[in-house]
Amino acid sequence: MQEYDREKHLRDLEYFKENQNELCKKYKGLVLLLQNAAVVNAFNSLREASDKGKEMFGYGNYSIQPCVEGEPAYSMDCYSRRIKF
Numbered sequence: 001m002q003e004y005d006r007e008k009h010l011r012d013l014e015y016f017k018e019n020q021n022e023l024c025k026k027y028k029g030l031v032l033l034l035q036n037a038a039v040v041n042a043f044n045s046l047r048e049a050s051d052k053g054k055e056m057f058g059y060g061n062y063s064i065q066p067c068v069e070g071e072p073a074y075s076m077d078c079y080s081r082r083i084k085f
Contacts (some may be wrong), residue, residue, distance in 0.1 A: 004060050005060075005061075008036075008061075008063075009063050011036075011037050012034040012035070012036075012037055012063035012065070013063065013065070013074060014037070015034065015037035015038070016032070016034065016065045016073070016074065017074060020069070020073065021069075023039070023067055024067055024068070024069050027039070027042045027067040028067055028068065028069070029067065029068065030042040030043060030044060030067050031043045031044070031045060031046050031048070031049040031064060031065070031066055031067065032049070032064070032065045032066075032067050033049045033052055033053050033056075033062060033063075033064060034062065034063040034064070034065055035053075035057060035061065035062045035063065040052075040053075040056070040062070042067065046064060046066075049064045050064060
């Protein structure tokens with residue numbers, strides 16, 4: 001099993017953030033399959049993108065990114081009554 005490469009995924013994320021406006025013009029509302037800071041393909045669902053990424057590159061060797069506008073595309077808020085930050 002290949003070791004997780006955090007830097008590789010961070011490069012994919014930075015690529016998305018730097019090109020978000022252009023990508024949203026072309027792929028808005030789709031789920032992007034990214035590898036090596038490039039779009040491999042776009043899919044209608046997270047499941048489709050994940051299945052194709054696993055098939056093409058193996059687990060952990062690709063990134064999946066929802067193609068929506070703004071910061072919500074790459075951030076999330078988590079709430080829990082049990083965990084306090």
